[in-house]
Amino acid sequence: MARIIDVVEFLDNTGNEIVHREPPDGPGDFRFGSQVIVRQSQTAVFFRDGKALDVFGPGRHTITTANIPLLINLIGLGTSGKSPFPAEVVFVNMKEFLDQKWGTQEPIVFRDPELGMVRLRSFGVYSFVVQDPSRFVNGIVGQQGIYTTSEVQNYLRSIIVAKMTDYLGEQRKSVLDLPALYNEISAGVKAQLTDDFNAIGLNLKGLYVNAITPTEETAKAIDERAAMGAIGDMDKYLKFKAARAMGDAATSGGGEAGSGLGLGVGLGAGAGLGAGLAGMMAQAMQSAQTGAAKPGAMTIICPNCNTSNPVGAKFCNNCGTKLVAGTIKCPTCGTENPPSAKFCSNDGTKLS
Secondary structure, three states: OOOEOOEEOOOOOOOOEEEEEEOOOOOEEEOOOOEEEEOOOEEEEEEEOOEEEEEEOOEEEEOOOOOOOOHHHHHOOOOOOOOOEEEEEEEEEOOOEEEEEEEOOOOEEEEEOOOEEEEEEEEEEEEEEEOOHHHHHHHHHOOOOEEEHHHHHHHHHHHHHHHHHHHHHHHOOOOOOHHHHHHHHHHHHHHHHHHHHHHOOEEEEEEEEEEEEEOHHHHHHHHHHHHHHHHOOHHHHHHHHHHHHHHHHHHOOOHHHHHHHHHHHHHHHHHHHHHHHHHHHHHHHHHOOOOOOOOOOOEEEOOOOOOEEEOOOOEOOOOOOEOOOOEEEOOOOOOEEOOOOOEOOOOOOEOO
């Protein structure tokens, strides 16, 4: 035979239980005169046959037809109201649940006005209280005997992330400007969430953005943008990089095999980059003071495009051709001489 319940109460030792049912495993035998003790931070909802008959605030409550008048129609007065009847009490914790975590499980894509498409993660905390015990118990908890913060966190987190995504998308701010707007973002998202929390019987007390962080790829793009800003003149920087890349390709490896590889890479790069890159490389070499030959100076003629190059140049500064097979032009009479010649074959001028 089921135990007659004379006094029912609940203490939450974990601090995480939003809802707790007594008895925990289903309805127990109550009778008129049974007492329900509700503590200051609690509200109790009295159920019989699945119906919420009354809501008890803090204090000691004695079950009578005075405080639960519907019971007189449910159990009748044939036994003067002394017979047991199955019922249950659901205690709702009315304290403020602090330090509830929220965050994006996957990066969210945004259109950044400065960086283009970026992928961001966001994290923060929020707090809530149960505003409408009956609505929360009937709409969310249902028949669960114990309902903790962990069981509602996933649902609330998904709502918060959805509103955060929508709010950030409407702001059209660069990720570089967001750290200065955390307070404004927190307030704006909290305002959008009020109705969603109220709909399930909760009151959102506070919401805070702790961080909005880029993914590794986006962070790399931000670093590159900062580096470009530090460089200053991007046109000169690109020309320098193109010339250095061509030189690195030509000097990679050693010996005849290395020279062949360097020549192949150099010619391939020259063909791929085309006339535009060739022009940039020439300007870069000129700005590095290795530029075109001055009038009256000895030069090496490129066998491919006939461009004059300074003596000692390994590659043509116009087309990138290796100058091993080039000739030395006499500065006096203009006669072309083999690259190994020390004197001009026409007038005897010293060539090196």
